[in-house]
Amino acid sequence: MSEEKPDPREFERVYEAMTGINNELTNRVRTLEGDSRPSRRSAEEPLFEEFTRLNNELADAQRELAKKNAALAELNEQKNRLLGMAAHDLRNPLGVIMSYAKFLDRMAGAKLDAKELQFVAQIGKSSEFMLRLLEDLLDVSQIESGKLNLALAPVDLAALVDNNVALNRVLAAAKHIAIELELPEAPSAVMADATKIEQVLNNLVSNAVKYSHPGTVVRVSVVEADGEIVVAVRDQGQGIPEAELSRLFQPFSKTSVKSTAGEKSTGLGLAITRKIVEGHGGRIRVDSRVGEGSTFSFSLPLAQS
Numbered sequence: 497m498s499e500e501k502p503d504p505r506e507f508e509r510v511y512e513a514m515t516g517i518n519n520e521l522t523n524r525v526r527t528l529e530g531d532s533r534p535s536r537r538s539a540e541e542p543l544f545e546e547f548t549r550l551n552n553e554l555a556d557a558q559r560e561l562a563k564k565n566a567a568l569a570e571l572n573e574q575k576n577r578l579l580g581m582a583a584h585d586l587r588n589p590l591g592v593i594m595s596y597a598k599f600l601d602r603m604a605g606a607k608l609d610a611k612e613l614q615f616v617a618q619i620g621k622s623s624e625f626m627l628r629l630l631e632d633l634l635d636v637s638q639i640e641s642g643k644l645n646l647a648l649a650p651v652d653l654a655a656l657v658d659n660n661v662a663l664n665r666v667l668a669a670a671k672h673i674a675i676e677l678e679l680p681e682a683p684s685a686v687m688a689d690a691t692k693i694e695q696v697l698n699n700l701v702s703n704a705v706k707y708s709h710p711g712t713v714v715r716v717s718v719v720e721a722d723g724e725i726v727v728a729v730r731d732q733g734q735g736i737p738e739a740e741l742s743r744l745f746q747p748f749s750k751t752s753v754k755s756t757a758g759e760k761s762t763g764l765g766l767a768i769t770r771k772i773v774e775g776h777g778g779r780i781r782v783d784s785r786v787g788e789g790s791t792f793s794f795s796l797p798l799a800q801s
Contacts, residue, residue: 707790
């Protein structure tokens, strides 16, 4: 049986029918759009006007915020200059007071009674604390002004920690607190400002001793891991409430935890410590539990060979 060939005229009729349907649908869509546009526009106009008003208000608020930020930055810069000038001008007279207190204690101690010697000792302690406060104020003003000048050089961090712990053991022994040290076998080289990192170590180790009870142990460790070197200072002290941890690294901020022998704190040491560590490209953190103690640790990137 031969297959019947399709009639070309049939294709033409189908094509014409489909074209007609398409044209009819197109015309109906246009008609519907024409009918709905006025009502849709009238419904959307209030929303568009409200959006425009809010956008203008937001732009005005952003301009006002930019002005206030600029004014605040200028006030902060003036505050830092004032702090720096005041601290610098007060250092000399405080140094004189400290020198006279030492002179009285050394040269006239035999002529003073117990009460007078106590007064001299208190003058020396108070002037030393005020000098530390002024030094911290100078550091804060310089750091906030963007003047954290670091003299970077290759430093064996393990050796630096070893030397610092040896010095702080004298302070700890006065409170009958032991300092244990764990160091890596190989040298740990970092690019750092040795003086600034020593300032960090002094803050962390002295704080551990300051807030620990006699007869406890402070453990200092230096560990290399993942291209970093981590220094940790663990104490068996009072611990810090979790709700207060976020305040630790803020200037002039103190927690409810008190030193165990009446030592004073400026409230600036940890804020300065954080800025120094971050200025070296490092990180600092704290883990603490009330009644168990605290661990302050900071990490620095290892020096590239």
